[in-house]
Amino acid sequence: MHTYRSHSCNDLRKDDAGQGARLSGWIHRVRDMGGIVFIDLRDHYGITQVVINPQEDFHMDVHHWKLESVITVTGDVVLRDEETFNSKIPTGEVELIAKELKMESLVEHMPFNVALEMEMPEAMRLEHRYLDLRTSRMHHNIITRAKIIASLRQRMTGLGFNEFQTPILTASSPEGARDFLVPSRLNPGKFYALPQAPQQFKQLLMVSGFDKYFQIAPCFRDEDARADRSPGEFYQLDMEMSFATQDDVFKVIEEVIIGTFQEFTPWTTDEKEFVRIPYKESMLKYGSDKPDLRNPIIISDISPAFVDSEFTAFASVVKKGGVVRAMKVSNHAGASRKFHDKMITFAQSVGSKGLGYLIFENGELRSPIAKFLSEETINSIKEACDVQDGDVVYFVADKEKNACRICAAVRDELGQRLNLLDEKEFKFCWIVDYPMFEYNDETKKVEFSHNPFSMPQGEMEALETMDPLDVLAWQYDLVCNGIELSSGAVRNHRPDIMLKAFGIAGYAAEEVESSFSGMINAFRHGAPPHAGIAPGVDRMVMLILGEPSIREIIAFPLNGSAQDLLMNAPSPVSQDQLKELHLKLNLPKPKPKMQG
Helix, strand or coil: CCCCCCCCCCCCCHHHCCCEEEEEEEEEEEEEECCEEEEEEECCCCEEEEEECCCCCCCHHHHHCCCCCEEEEEEEEEECCHHHCCCCCCCCCEEEEEEEEEEEECCCCCCCCCCCCCCCCHHHHHHCHHHHCCCHHHHHHHHHHHHHHHHHHHHHHHCCCEECCCCCCECCCCCCCCCCEEECCCCCCCEEECCCCCHHHHHHHHHCCCCEEEEEEEEEECCCCECCECCEEEEEEEEEEECCCHHHHHHHHHHHHHHHHHHHCCCCCCCCCCEEEEHHHHHHHHCCCCCCCCCCCCEEECHHHHCCCCCHHHHHHHHCCCEEEEEEECCCCCCCHHHHHHHHHHHHHCCCCCCEEEEEECCEEECCCHHHCCHHHHHHHHHHHCCCCCCEEEEEEECHHHHHHHHHHHHHHHHHHCCCCCCCCCCEEEEECCECEEEECCCCEEEECCCCCECECCHHHHHHHCCHHHCEECEEEEEECCEEEEEEEEECCCHHHHHHHHHHCCCCHHHHHHHCHHHHHHHCCCCCCEEEECCEHHHHHHHHHCCCCHHHHCCCCCCCCCCECCCCECCCCCHHHHHHCCCCCCCCCCCCCCCC
């Protein structure tokens, strides 16, 4: 028999009764039933009940062992009495009668009880992450993540993609988020950067002639934490295709995403393609380019209704170039005044001056501002929002960008408060036709609005003949349930178009040549048209598992302050290490303590 186990703690069944077995695992629970001791023994695979009879010489030792100690048990498999079957576990019809028992690792102290699956402070969970990962929920999450990644690899390989690894130590990029920098010992005063994404390398692989590339790629960005974003590092399904259009990328990703979500969730769908929403339409109807399509509330522009309105609070906004946006909530007329007041308070918390509302019920109109609205204005609102009896219309007046942001937040809040979202549904969409450029009101300059390396729609002719703010790009985002899963683009593979686009955004040709010399020079040696995307693996797993935070699906995440409480990172380094790297620290002075 094997030194540690003949079976896992999930293997034994009633057909094994009468045979000998050896199991190893962690003591999950202990129950003393008047002399007979029952141990739930747990390993990676499951749980088996072990019985220790009073006549065994190791019987008394068990009372001194703490939960989560590791033991090896050898004994006989017996069938449980039918009334004691445990239907909650696969091994619930049998138990192991212990004949030999060996302590492999005795626990000295446990900060919390793994078996109880209690809510614990995040700091404690992260400090003792190896214990947190023993809980059934977290163990399931990490195993599911591994299976999802394996499935993604299999699907991409099945579609003819080859997996290549790209460098972890690379050059810092002037575009994008803040880099993590690594000092070079052999090149004093110079630094590597951890890659924010394998962007340039995967494009260079296309120039190299490999045609279809993918990678489960680690990416590093020095960003603040959010519920759907881990500070420091994350993983993405990075892919690129040569001689490919936007439609080609969509076809691949739709097949992979739909197949993966259906494999790991009860979600069913007949759709083979995701709905495509132009950026401008998305901003109007949802106030955001990350819409949650489970929410049926649509935002409408009702600015024309207030052009000549006597309601000066809104009319003045429209005259100054602002907008009035409205959201109809169907069958909501029965909501209390308290509900509307809470929504006003919420709107104010996200930057709105207020939140108007109109209640249409039994052919009558109720609203604190009804007396300020003409019949013509009311009819215009009803027509624009397709109002029916029993509906409520909320509306916001502000500059267009502010109105979009506020309405998006109010729409999401209404969706949550009114339980309009089906938690078991996944609604995907492509956001397409992003503007290539935008005007920055603060700098008074035209800037890139999204990805500067995207091909403009219309290519060079569009850049030379159109107003830059009217030029659209072959850029696209994949969104699911209000969460951005990925951004992608048809790449700009022509140096002349790239230099022209950067010139419009205020970059000198010399600056572009210097910053992106490797890629631009490669493009001058025969670059195929190519396109790609990189769905976030962490966010996919979070959605599939229904977890509210990305830290719940990562084995060893950083906390919200980008600290690893388990390994105490980041940590100070010695003066010898700094000297070897030719570095000196110039730390900020500590802030003076406030006098109480």
